[in-house]
Amino acid sequence: MTIQMEKVCKRFPQPAGKELSVLEEVDLSIGEGEFVIILGESGCGKSTLLNLMAGLLPLSEGEIRVNGRRINQPHPSRAMIFQQPSLLPWLNVEENIVFGCKLRGEHDDLTVRTAQLIEIMGLSGFEKVKPHELSLGMAQRVCLARAMIGHPQILLLDEPFASLDTITRSHLQEELIEFWMVEKFTAVFVTHDIDEAILMGTRVVLLGGRPRGILKTYEVNLNFPRDIASRGFFLLRSAILKKLRESFDGYQRR
Ligand SMILES: Nc1ncnc2c1ncn2[C@@H]1O[C@H](COP(=O)(O)OP(=O)(O)OP(=O)(O)O)[C@@H](O)[C@H]1O
Ligand SMILES: [Mg+2]
Structure with missing residues (x-):
């Protein structure tokens, strides 16, 4: 599946009728099977951009298309792993992993x-085991499996x-890349870690600046x-x- 973002703007309302502009005119085109790092x-x-792609947040302006079709709500074909683990507390690990599939009637x-x-x-x-008995890193791994x-x-x-120790992190980075190579999904991966970005991405998109948007993109031909x-x-x-x-220096001086 492909993702196209065209002139995407996101503003959040602030007190006293003000607005916080978080993303300004973001144009980004992601091809089938790419592993794009933000x-x-x-x-x-970064999270705002990803939530917009998931269809979890409304756009202020612009358009996002998945396989050419405009999106405005979440869909099971676009799975999301959040910054914080998001498990159902009353279900155990196994039940959490299969919950979505069962809900959609996929039992194969x-x-x-x-x-x-x-x-x-x-x-x-x-x-x-129930989620409250898991460490943060374990809970995040359940989310990945789910x-x-x-x-x-x-x-x-x-x-x-982000919350995993170096060894577990490195192991899961490798596992995720292997999954991606086998299953050939399109991945958009947010991080603030440059090494993680270059280890995993086929393309690295730098987000930042004032107004915020795409600073530069780098193909990773390794x-x-x-x-x-x-x-x-x-x-x-x-x-x-x-x-x-x-x-960073540029807008610190402003
Ligand atoms: N629901 C919201 N309402 C108001 N402001 C928000 C909301 N969500 C995010 N923001 C603001 O938008 C800006 C970007 O937030 P966002 O969470 O996208 O950043 P991020 O790059 O993911 O940061 P981090 O690396 O710390 O997770 C921040 O200034 C934040 O305060
Ligand atoms: Mg974030």
Whole structure:
């Protein structure tokens, strides 16, 4: 599935009739099967952009099309992983993972696939555990499994690994890339971590500036699995960091 954003603006109402402009005239076209990273500092509008793509927030101006059709509400073909784990507290791990599929009447090979995903996410032994007994990182892995089980055509991920330790994070980054290579979904992944962006993305979109929008995009022409110590990685990292610093210095002075 493809995603097209055209002149997308988002403003939030503020007290005393004022408005906060978060995104200004964002044009972004995402092709089938791309793994696009949205990279930017805290508060630059990354989650807002992703929520707009999910259809969870109304646009102030502009248009978002998925496979050419204008969207204005969520759809199961676009799975979302939120910045904070969002599990149903009265269901256990297994039940949370299959909840959406069961609701939509999709029962095919659910048991086998649930067991596989639980294993991949390192959740074996926790199948019957309720969310309040899980760590934040474990709960986020349940959310990932829940998203993957429905074979989404678009996966929207909002800093899904931010609360994980380095080893678990690196393991899940690899797993997610393997899933993506097999299932060939279109991914939009939000992060503020440059290394994570270059490790995973086929394209990195820098968000920021004043007014906020797309600063620059970078194609990542490096083979998977990527080597953080390679020259290509280092050069791209330096270029992105330089651009982010320039942008930050620019509006700090204003
Ligand atoms: N529902 C809302 N109502 C009012 N303002 C909002 C709302 N959601 C976000 N904002 C504002 O929009 C701006 C962008 O927020 P957003 O959550 O998109 O940033 P972000 O890039 O995801 O940041 P972080 O990396 O910290 O998650 C912030 O100034 C925030 O205060
Ligand atoms: Mg955010």
